[in-house]
Amino acid sequence: MLSPIRAGQHMLRNRVIMGSMHTRLETEPDGIAKQIAFYAERARGEAAILVTGGFSPNAEGIFDPEGPRIDDPKEAENLRPICEAVQAEGSLLCAQLLHAGRYAKIEGCVAPSPIRAPINRYVPREMTDADIRRTIEDFAKSAANAQAAGFDGVEIMGSEGYLINEFTVPHTNKREDEWGGSAENRHRFPVEIVRAVRERCGPGFLVIYRISAADLVEGGAPADEIADLARKIEAAGADILNTGIGWHEARVPTIAYPVPRGAWRKAAANVKAAVSIPVVASNRINTPELAEDILTSGEADMISMARPFLADPHFVKKAREGHADEINTCIACNQACLDFIFSDRPVGCLVNPRAGRETEFRDTPTESPKTVAVVGGGAAGMATASEAARLGHDVTLFEAQDKLGGQLNLAQAAPGKDEFNETLRYYSGQLQKHGVKLRLGQRAGLDDLNGFDHVVISTGVTPRIPDLLGVDHPSVATYAEILSGARAAGETVAVMGAGGIGHDVAEFLVTEPAEAHNTDAFCDTWGVDPKFATSGALAGDPLAPKPSRRKVVMLQRKASKPGTGLGVSTGWILRNALRKHGVEALGGVVYDRIDDAGLHIMVDGAPKTIAADTIVLCTGQEPERALAEDLTARGATVTMIGGAKEAAELDALRAIDEGVRLAQSL
Incomplete structure (x- = not known):
């Protein structure tokens, strides 16, 4: 991990990239100053390359109305102080070029075919041949703008279901012209973009291409097509192939805590086997030991970590100095990174309050110790x-x-x-x-x-104990007693409360522990091909039912749909996991009493008894x-x-x- 590696005409000081993240810092007052502080701190932490959040190459490609662009040379020039701050600390800075395609939350979004994304209310306009050729030119212009502003290179975003990725697979490309149909035609758009960027910016400019190594959607690319695209991208002039995993609409979790560490390493290995330029493994890699294992195994040449650099900007430096035990590890909770971004807030980090707010904290010792x-x-x-x-x-x-x-x-x-x-x-x-x-x-x-x-x-x-007749019944336990192991649950369980704790308790009761630790078990649970060879790397329905250790029903007093208050980026995972394991969720419940027959409730004015061996209180604190x-x-x-x-x-x-x-x- 700490050894140098050559990429294009650059000798990198180590094999670690800070992956691209949307930060929304550009929307803040003093946005440039905050971005300087954010990126420079991570350069001081010795990542070899830092990749910015995505900049759109034109007006159609912005992720949302406030999304940053880099197609205006003057706007690009405003970013020069960020480049200088990062380079002064010994790292390279690359601007990510990202066209959101049908994910753009704007009127007039575009795509290869007019198919609405399930996570966007806007139906995209089908791009004409002229649109496509203009967009290729927009990528080349934007890369040149980045180069003129002082960036060392660009990362061309070709994964995660954004525009370039949409062109490469039948899932979203139904065209019958030279930009659709055969794999050769579907690959033409990304290849022409890479070629145009290389021609415009010259051999010394670092070009990274983010390739989708596992789409995780039906109609996604099989491994042989991904390898074929990788070879074409290398031939077109890319210096590094970074791997992306899963589309934003995929029903398989990719980076949240239910995903085992290193779950996607073999997807990167498939790409590496196809090319001679450095290939980067990414997603759910959060310790030096795991990074080292992936690299020494030969599955990848470099490691990309994004959120781990929110948790600890000095990840690499601490590893180099022999202080890996002092790394503040990313726990993949998504609470203050993705959930903040999806809620139109600047990025943060649960375990590191400084992330994205570096200018608000001091490191100087107190002058008046207490x-x-x-x-x-x-x-x-x-x-x-x-x-x-x-x-x-x-x-x-x-x-x-x-x-x-x-x-x-x-x-x-x-x-x-x-x-x-x-x-x-x-x-x-x-x-x-x-x-x-x-x-x-x-x-x-x-x-x-x-x-x-x-x-x-x-x-x-x-734990709050509700004022309920029979709450002292022997079948009743608090969430603390269940999760701590002080009490064991029976085979049929009623969970009172459907907030975050209720969902965690329900999942604890129905899933096997191996599902969150073993990659093969994870792949089996979510219908993923562990060899990442099939179309979209899928081996079954991600929502197919799975055996449950217990019969569990989860209840809440609110009439709203249970689970609506969970995290934006993780709630769907929890809800789907519980559905897969047969957990029933009831809203609008009125609790009546508990006795030997179980939990007596009213639903829609009708009495009902939940015959449960164990009743778990998740009723607040x-x-x-x-x-x-x-x-x-x-x-x-x-x-x-x-x-x-x-x-x-x-x-x-x-x-x-x-x-x-x-x-x-x-």
């Missing part, structure tokens, strides 16, 4: 304690349990969410590194907190605030954060952000 007590060792408490100690405060952390983690210890029990182990590892190491005094197994009392300049209450939450109230009465300086401040859904994103920001403000 003695700080942090009560509670969950996400909020660990974030506060480690950051405060890093800045020079004298910190003592009290945790009533004999281990750190709080609610994270429950969250990591959900399928695929064992990545939270990495967050616990990271914070445990940071607490030790910065000299935080740990008081594990000690429930802090008032007297323990005398003499501290500042007391932070991060005591978290406890209550804050732990008693200590804070007593301390305030004594006149102590107290701040409540995390669940103690607001007992909403378990939210490590809010908890960590509040903790770090509080520590910065001390």
Whole structure:
């Protein structure tokens, strides 16, 4: 991973690319300054190449009305300070050229054929021959604009179901002219774009092509067509082939936590076997060890990681210096990266509040050190304690349990969410590194907190017990008891509550643990060809039913469809996983009572009894605030954060952000 590699006329300092991510920083006040801070920090972290978020080559290709373009030379020139900042730190910067095609959320979007994308309400206009040739020229002009502005190269986005990818497969290309029909015709558009960019920009300009190595949609490309396209792209002048996995409309998860680490490495290997230029593996690679294994196995020449550089911009530098254990690992939660982007917010990161907000934080030690007590060792408490100690405060952390983690210890029990182990590892190491005094197994009392300049209450939450007749029945358990293993569930289970916790508990109850850890089991569950050879790399219906360990019904009082409040980019995965395993979800439920017969409810005014061996309470949380109230009465300086401040859904994103920001403000 750390060895140099030649790509075109460039000798790269290592084999790591920071993959392209939409950041929306360009829409912010002082957008250039924020982008400079964002990219320069990751260049200091020693990624060999940084790839920007996508710039459209023309007006038709913008992802949304605010999407950035690079077809205007003056607009491109405004980006020069970003290039200079990255290059000053020793990295190369490439602008991604992305035409959204039928994914463009604008009137007048275009595509090879007028087929509406299931994730877009706009029907695209079919491109004419003149449109196609003009668009090829637009790519070449935009690449030249990037070159003139100081970029070292471009990445041409040919995957993920965007315009170029749409031309390459029958799924979206129904044309009968020279741009459709045979594979040779369907490949003509991307090949002509690469050739035009190379001719316009010359041999010293780095050209990366992002090839779809597994479309994961019906009518997608088989492996032999992908290999054929790869060879043509190499011949047209590309220096590097980066691999993309899955279309945005695919019904197979590709980068979220249910996907095993390294699940797509063999898709990259198929491409590598076809060409001699460097090939890049991507998606769900988040540790140096995994990157090293993929490279030494010969499956790829380079590694692309995007979100791991949100989580820790110094990923490569820490690995090079022998401090890989200090890397803040991406847990693939998508909460503050993709979910923020899809909600028209600038990019962020659950485990790293600085990501995308670098200008809001300081690293200089405090000039007035304080003695700080942090009560509670969950996400909020660990974030506060480690950051405060890093800045020079004298910190003592009290945790009533004999281990750190709080609610994270429950969250990591959900399928695929064992990545939270990495967050616990990271914070445990940071607490030790910065000299935080740990008081594990000690429930802090008032007297323990005398003499501290500042007391932070991060005591978290406890499960809310509803006021319901029979709630003390032996069949009833809280989500905490189930996820912690303190209680075992029976064969038929009713889950009261269909929020994030309810869905996690339901999936925990019906799926086999191997599905989130073993690539073959994952492929079997989601209908993926593990050899990535078939059309679209599919081997079956991604939504086909799967065996369930238990019969589970999930209920909620709201009349809305269960699961509507889940994450934008992960909710569909959870909902589909539960449907595949036969979980029934009921909304508009009125709870009546619990007795030996089960859970008695009313649905649409009609009584119904859910005969369940186990009834799991996922009915919210209550804050732990008693200590804070007593301390305030004594006149102590107290701040409540995390669940103690607001007992909403378990939210490590809010908890960590509040903790770090509080520590910065001390």
